[in-house]
Amino acid sequence: MKxxxxxxxxxxxxxDAEIEAHDFLMLVGANNxxxxxxxxxxxxxxxxxxxxxxxxxxxxxxxxDSWIELxxxxxxxxxxxxxxxxxxxxxxxxIVLKRHFIGDKAKTxxxxxxxxxxxxxxxxxxxxxxxxGTAKCGxxxxxxxxxxxxxxxxxxxxxxLRNMSIRISAVKSLMRLTKYxxxxxxxxxxxxxxxxxxxxxxxxxxxxxxxxCELILPKRWLIHP
Numbered sequence: 025m026k027x028x029x030x031x032x033x034x035x036x037x038x039x040d041a042e043i044e045a046h047d048f049l050m051l052v053g054a055n056n057x058x059x060x061x062x063x064x065x066x067x068x069x070x071x072x073x074x075x076x077x078x079x080x081x082x083x084x085x086x087x088x089d090s091w092i093e094l095x096x097x098x099x100x101x102x103x104x105x106x107x108x109x110x111x112x113x114x115x116x117x118x119i120v121l122k123r124h125f126i127g128d129k130a131k132t133x134x135x136x137x138x139x140x141x142x143x144x145x146x147x148x149x150x151x152x153x154x155x156x157g158t159a160k161c162g163x164x165x166x167x168x169x170x171x172x173x174x175x176x177x178x179x180x181x182x183x184x185l186r187n188m189s190i191r192i193s194a195v196k197s198l199m200r201l202t203k204y205x206x207x208x209x210x211x212x213x214x215x216x217x218x219x220x221x222x223x224x225x226x227x228x229x230x231x232x233x234x235x236x237c238e239l240i241l242p243k244r245w246l247i248h249p
Contacts, residue, residue, distance in 0.1 A: 026096065034091075037056075038058055039085060096120075122137070164182050
């Protein structure tokens with residue numbers, strides 16, 4: 025997924041803004057121009073930081089709502105796996121998602137992410153369950169400007185490099201496991217319809233990343249400890 029457009033409404037110094045995004049995007053401006061507010065709004069969308077009442081503009085707001093809306097360009101595979109109801113009226117393999125921070129649609133313990141379909145915002149949450157809806161949006165890795173290289177590159181504690189390394193290792197392990205079972209489909213007798221059932225003798229032998237990264241797997245895969 026690639027972000028192609030950003031719309032921000034009532035977030036700190038930003039009352040209304042629309043930004044076109046490409047493969048590389050640079051925000052240029054004087055101190056206190058609002059560059060960090062754009063970044064923080066994106067981080068709030070991905071739940072990397074929490075929205076608070078302090079994030080609502082002190083002046084200039086025309087209503088009581090606060091939200092960010094992202095337009096994503098999808099790959100062929102992502103588009104194929106997208107639910108059909110989100111494809112209605114779309115011809116360019118894009119999806120528009122809006123996350124509400126405050127307002128009538130902002131509730132606790134839910135993603136507050138809604139899809140825009142045929143120009144109208146859905147009444148139901150994007151993919152319903154919070155963990156599924158947020159996982160479908162991808163994730164963000166934030167590297168602060170005022171840090172040392174050691175803070176960014178360390179592997180013994182939280183760091184951007186360690187976060188990326190964990191994700192890459194999980195995907196590589198999944199690919200190796202997938203290849204293993206694809207080579208041995210004839211030996212797998214327990215399957216139902218078009219579902220492949222990956223079985224492990226005991227829960228202890230299930231890889232750690234498999235326990236925490238089920239959402240990476242296609243929907244038709246079932247995991248049985």
